[in-house]
Amino acid sequence: MKSARTTLVILLSLAGGSAAARAGERTPPPCHWNVTVIPAAAAKSSNSLMAALKLTGILLQDGWDVAESGGFPQAGPSGAQDEESAALAMAGVDVIVSFAVKTTVAPDDGGLSVALQIKAYNPRTGETLADVTGTSPRRARGPGAENRAVDDAAARAGTRLRDALRAACQVTRKQGALYRLIFRNPPAGADIKIDRLLRKICRKTSMRKSTRSQVVFNCRSREESIELRVILDKELQAAFPGRKYEWRAVLRNMLAATFLPRGR
Known part of the structure; x- marks a missing residue:
């Protein structure tokens, strides 16, 4: 059967x-x-x-x-x-x-x-x-x-x-696609800084989660995921000078980055 x-x-x-x-x-x-x-x-x-x-x-x-x-x-x-x-x-x-x-x-x-x-x-x-x-x-x-x-x-x-x-x-x-943006191991105050920069590049944005281990946002944008990542790179480097991070996922509707410990 x-x-x-x-x-x-x-x-x-x-x-x-x-x-x-x-x-x-x-x-x-x-x-x-x-x-x-x-x-x-x-x-x-x-x-x-x-x-x-x-x-x-x-x-x-x-x-x-x-x-x-x-x-x-x-x-x-x-x-x-x-x-x-x-x-x-x-x-x-x-x-x-x-x-x-x-x-x-x-x-x-x-x-x-x-x-x-x-x-x-x-x-x-x-x-x-x-x-x-x-x-x-x-x-x-x-x-x-x-x-x-x-x-x-x-x-x-x-x-x-x-x-x-x-x-x-x-x-x-x-109106653009809705993206889930995930930032792991964020520096202190990252939620406020990321919220400010997303308000400049997203048509609409909202914070979904903010903890010591990660901050999560929704972002509505007309950009494709690769293009949105390029824009985010420029804004993140300006908001967190000298702080390194890695993109762990760049998918349709979702981007995830991890901030690296200082010295790496």
Whole structure:
């Protein structure tokens, strides 16, 4: 008997083959985001598999680049799902579409409906790109009724997801991409100095974290990550003369630098 992970890979492959052939019917989204679809929690139910297939097909048909996530992440007390998100971000995934399927059975006549809650977010910045729900019409229970309800809910939620991602893409193109900037081992007062310099080079900026070990900012900019790094180099060298640092990560939507101990 195939595992849920193996089944998901097969289903997504089938979805990619059928939907990719129709992708040319629509103008592809202008944002070249790499998207992956995973359940919000560990799940091996057929409902989650069907929902993943439906959502993937809708996104592929709309022209999005949908990557196979490697199976369902195992959420739990260990925080493994957060680790999965971090791994996907480092692997080049730009958008994680996380979903949950809930079946409701009416106590009076036993009729059922299915709701699909979706949250799409950038795993590097944490920015929410879509938060939508799709609910199927209530129907009488019977053979195949729940499967049809899952398909209905996923179709409705998937259409709203598609539209929300396109809207988020337009915001990015007009206002710039949101970057997560991480500075580890910062000198004393670095949070204030970095905040000042980011206000000069970012369209919008906000401090997300400030501790002795690191300071973290969000920065919205129209520059590509490499270009933003060059601009940051100039500003950091002026703000911290003689202090050396190394860029440890320069990714789409995320840059991370570490200040070196004095004397190195």
